Amino acid sequence: MRKMKSSRKILFPLVLTAIPILLFLMKICGGYLAGSETDWLSQHIVFPEYFRQKFYETGNLWPDFAMELGGGQNIWNFAYYGLYNPLYLLSFLLPFVDMADYVQAVMLLTWISSGLLCYTWLKNGHFRQEDSFFGALLLILSGPTVYHTSMQIMFVSYMPFLLLTLMGYDRYVSRGKYGFLTAGTFLMVLTSFYFAVGGVAALLVYGLCGWKKEWASSPLVLIRSLWRQFYPAFFGGLLSFFYLVPMCLAMLGGRSEENSYSLTDLLLPEGNPLKLLYSPYGMGLTAMAAVVLCVSLFYRRCREKYMAACVCLLLLVPAASYILNGGLYIRAKAFIPLLPLVSYLAAAFFGYFRRGIIARKKLLAGYGLAALVLLLGSVQSGVPDRVKMLLGADLLLCALLFLAGVKLWRRAVCAGLAAVMACFACVQISFARESQVEAAWMEEFQDQDLADAARQVRSEDSGFYRMEVRGTREQEKAADNQVLTDGQNLTTLYSSVGNSAYETFREEILHLARPARNGLMQESTENPVFLQLMGVKYLLVREDDETQVPEGYEKTGQVGTVGIYENQDVAPIGYVTDQVISADTFEKLSWPEKSLALLTVAAAGDEDTASASCRTREAELASLAGDYEVTSEGETRKIALEDRQEGDQYLFLSFQVKNKHPRRDVSVSVNGETNKQSASRGYAYDNQNQVFYFVCPLREGQSSVEITFGEGSYEISGVEAWYGSAGESPSQEEYSDAGLELTGDGDALTGSYTLEKDGWLITSIPFDEHFTVLVDGQEAEVSQVSGGFLGARAQAGSHRIEIRYDAPGKAAGLAVSLLAAVLLGADALRRRCGTGKRVKQVQNRL
Numbered sequence: 001m002r003k004m005k006s007s008r009k010i011l012f013p014l015v016l017t018a019i020p021i022l023l024f025l026m027k028i029c030g031g032y033l034a035g036s037e038t039d040w041l042s043q044h045i046v047f048p049e050y051f052r053q054k055f056y057e058t059g060n061l062w063p064d065f066a067m068e069l070g071g072g073q074n075i076w077n078f079a080y081y082g083l084y085n086p087l088y089l090l091s092f093l094l095p096f097v098d099m100a101d102y103v104q105a106v107m108l109l110t111w112i113s114s115g116l117l118c119y120t121w122l123k124n125g126h127f128r129q130e131d132s133f134f135g136a137l138l139l140i141l142s143g144p145t146v147y148h149t150s151m152q153i154m155f156v157s158y159m160p161f162l163l164l165t166l167m168g169y170d171r172y173v174s175r176g177k178y179g180f181l182t183a184g185t186f187l188m189v190l191t192s193f194y195f196a197v198g199g200v201a202a203l204l205v206y207g208l209c210g211w212k213k214e215w216a217s218s219p220l221v222l223i224r225s226l227w228r229q230f231y232p233a234f235f236g237g238l239l240s241f242f243y244l245v246p247m248c249l250a251m252l253g254g255r256s257e258e259n260s261y262s263l264t265d266l267l268l269p270e271g272n273p274l275k276l277l278y279s280p281y282g283m284g285l286t287a288m289a290a291v292v293l294c295v296s297l298f299y300r301r302c303r304e305k306y307m308a309a310c311v312c313l314l315l316l317v318p319a320a321s322y323i324l325n326g327g328l329y330i331r332a333k334a335f336i337p338l339l340p341l342v343s344y345l346a347a348a349f350f351g352y353f354r355r356g357i358i359a360r361k362k363l364l365a366g367y368g369l370a371a372l373v374l375l376l377g378s379v380q381s382g383v384p385d386r387v388k389m390l391l392g393a394d395l396l397l398c399a400l401l402f403l404a405g406v407k408l409w410r411r412a413v414c415a416g417l418a419a420v421m422a423c424f425a426c427v428q429i430s431f432a433r434e435s436q437v438e439a440a441w442m443e444e445f446q447d448q449d450l451a452d453a454a455r456q457v458r459s460e461d462s463g464f465y466r467m468e469v470r471g472t473r474e475q476e477k478a479a480d481n482q483v484l485t486d487g488q489n490l491t492t493l494y495s496s497v498g499n500s501a502y503e504t505f506r507e508e509i510l511h512l513a514r515p516a517r518n519g520l521m522q523e524s525t526e527n528p529v530f531l532q533l534m535g536v537k538y539l540l541v542r543e544d545d546e547t548q549v550p551e552g553y554e555k556t557g558q559v560g561t562v563g564i565y566e567n568q569d570v571a572p573i574g575y576v577t578d579q580v581i582s583a584d585t586f587e588k589l590s591w592p593e594k595s596l597a598l599l600t601v602a603a604a605g606d607e608d609t610a611s612a613s614c615r616t617r618e619a620e621l622a623s624l625a626g627d628y629e630v631t632s633e634g635e636t637r638k639i640a641l642e643d644r645q646e647g648d649q650y651l652f653l654s655f656q657v658k659n660k661h662p663r664r665d666v667s668v669s670v671n672g673e674t675n676k677q678s679a680s681r682g683y684a685y686d687n688q689n690q691v692f693y694f695v696c697p698l699r700e701g702q703s704s705v706e707i708t709f710g711e712g713s714y715e716i717s718g719v720e721a722w723y724g725s726a727g728e729s730p731s732q733e734e735y736s737d738a739g740l741e742l743t744g745d746g747d748a749l750t751g752s753y754t755l756e757k758d759g760w761l762i763t764s765i766p767f768d769e770h771f772t773v774l775v776d777g778q779e780a781e782v783s784q785v786s787g788g789f790l791g792a793r794a795q796a797g798s799h800r801i802e803i804r805y806d807a808p809g810k811a812a813g814l815a816v817s818l819l820a821a822v823l824l825g826a827d828a829l830r831r832r833c834g835t836g837k838r839v840k841q842v843q844n845r846l
Contacts, residue, residue: 012133016115024108026429033437034104034150041437042494044153046481047081048088049099057486064747065805068483070493072765076250076807077497084190084243107149110157115140117163118343127347134414135347141421143284144336146428154192155336161188162199178232185236198324198337209306238820245813251497266319271377275315275332282332287394288417289342290374292349295366304348311341350414371395445475449560453540454484464573464740465535468524471542476524491534493522502766505788511591511693517665517678519687526550526673528697529595534764535573539565548672551697574738576794577602578759579610592616592652592722599726602762604785613727621721630709638704648723651696656718667710670694748804761794774802
């Protein structure tokens with residue numbers, strides 16, 4: 001017996017370690033990486049790499065500004081992606097390790113540690129080793145854990161710290177020591193603040209379900225009891241305020257997604273089974289988990305009964321999802337942090353069932369309640385028929401396992417559940433394969449020639465400009481946040497939070513083409529007006545992909561398979577001019593007129609000191625309207641420009657698209673520039689691109705444009721087209737480079753200018769009210785110019801300028817964190833002085 005117990009001590013941890021390793025190997029077999037083509041590739045490895053490289057370049061661990069991303073923005077817009085994630089901070093010590101390899105290794109270790117910590121938590125003072133093992137197995141084989149360790153890793157990367165928090169709470173209750181509880185809460189918030197809300201909810205449910213009657217004998221006693229019970233976790237949250245405050249303020253100013261819900265939407269119970277079952281964007285369990293929850297409701301008064309009731313209430317009431325999602329929307333992903341609680345309930349259930357403690361009538365009642373709720377919920381929520389069939393088969397399998405457990409072998413339930421979940425995990429990995437990154441593709445994408453070309457450009461031209469990469473559609477999408485070298489300065493961005501003025505400029509003023517189905521992606525564009533205004537001076541083109549190079553760029557170099565193209569006529573990122581039209585005048589212009597006007601004048605202030613020399617006239621392209629039924633090969637047509645006149649430099653084209661199959665994407669390309677309308681059903685981040693806009697530069701003698709209609713069934717209507725010309729470009733005297741350059745800490749720009757008469761400082765840095773502009777050391781009033789950018793009035797003469805960005809909330813958040821650290825230190829000293837009484841007092845109170 002002793003040998004069996006000793007072997008279990010080793011066997012269970014070994015199995016919990018081996019299963020993630022085997023599933024990880026299954027993910028990467030066949031030449032794949034354990035990462036997805038979208039979020040993992042475009043966000044979860046490039047943002048940490050950017051933070052790491054920025055630290056190496058500036059030595060600044062407390063930055064405010066990210067000039068290299070999205071035109072230049074508050075770096076706290078991207079803090080959600082790991083600015084102070086302790087898992088990523090460790091990579092700062094390993095500059096020789098590629099971030100893609102590092103993230104894969106870290107997520108495997110996270111997966112393993114989640115299982116081992118869950119097992120340790122459950123067996124320490126709660127359940128037997130065997131029951132704890134199966135409870136931990138439920139966690140590591142759950143849909144979110146299997147799927148998101150290589151997809152949207154922030155959905156599960158915090159799990160070890162959440163489990164550390166729960167272990168710390170037990171340690172605090174039993175021994176009076178709260179270091180793990182405070183540290184776990186602190187690290188959980190830094191790792192994923194979004195899911196930390198659910199993590200804190202899990203801690204509250206776990207703690208309150210062990211409530212004692214005498215703790216609420218009076219309102220004052222209740223308050224004191226709650227404080228004593230949770231103040232270490234509260235201080236752990238306060239310690240993270242240096243991170244939370246500036247990041248939350250950035251979210252409030254940069255989150256474009258808005259959802260509104262009625263009181264009925266929030267309070268009317270909704271039993272969608274996918275909150276709990278199968279989906280990796282929910283808790284990703286099987287019907288057995290629902291049965292465990294419902295059977296637990298029939299226990300006598302105990303922690304498990306109350307915990308099950310709380311979890312069921314959270315799952316059924318939409319308001320709980322809304323709160324756990326931070327008031328953004330109602331989505332099931334917010335329930336993922338509750339997985340440890342379900343593991344706890346499962347371990348308890350397995351132990352009770354194996355020992356025959358649960359009465360058969362309670363098993364039957366729990367099973368019947370679970371089946372009723374799941375089946376009614378599937379009908380109410382309109383889940384697909386295939387899910388209903390799967391649910392029916394799952395419930396039948398549960399019944400057979402219970403029958404086998406009662407009649408044949410008590411361990412049939414837990415062993416059967418483990419086998420079923422293992423099968424689900426393998427199936428999930430198989431289905432996710434099509435969205436994983438191929439190792440060969442990744443090697444091509446990270447071609448050293450590209451980085452060498454970027455460094456060569458910077459070594460030959462150390463000025464202040466923007467440089468972008470062109471390649472295949474997939475390569476450009478993956479490079480939205482990829483910074484190859486300091487000074488590259490991208491116009492692209494893929495982030496849940498971004499500068500709202502910049503987004504408005506792109507989508508509502510210039511109406512840039514939107515080739516991505518994801519509405520959060522601000523991708524590279526061939527729009528000649530945008531490239532000119534944003535100062536995109538260099539393009540690095542992967543020439544083996546036969547990429548089209550926009551008009552105005554000439555080849556100046558070659559590094560391996562990467563061509564270097566330059567456009568010397570783009571605008572500086574910062575310049576001074578007296579050629580402006582007022583904001584009111586600019587607002588009255590049409591879309592083509594606004595685009596053309598910005599090529600010759602700036603829009604600022606309330607006075608016109610110049611006039612836009614642009615010219616537009618309508619073009620006849622109404623023949624585009626009609627219904628389209630296009631096969632998978634697509635359809636290409638050449639549209640004649642019969643009414644084009646000499647001097648017409650651009651063709652502006654727009655039309656409405658009505659998709660007749662809302663579960664499929666629709667795309668149309670004009671001269672290589674693509675617009676896409678993403679599926680409006682079954683996709684959370686559709687781009688809502690109902691009107692397609694195109695700007696085509698016209699070469700001399702060009703008499704047609706090429707339009708490619710993508711696969712699908714759709715209707716094109718409301719066709720409008722214009723020819724336009726911008727007139728003469730500003731002269732050097734009217735359009736003077738301000739000579740901006742980044743300071744060493746990366747949070748400010750300095751420069752100088754000479755202006756013959758009063759005018760304006762105009763930049764292509766997205767406007768944010770937290771910029772400060774100093775002219776010869778004196779603060780100047782900042783203004784939003786040219787439809788969305790930073791500017792300020794400029795006086796005649798020669799002047800030095802400094803543009804500094806100060807992220808809001810940093811000082812306040814740091815002050816709270818420091819105060820919390822001081823109070824925690826004082827409390828530690830107080831408790832140490834009373835060591836003899838401390839443990840006994842805490843145990844009596846808790």
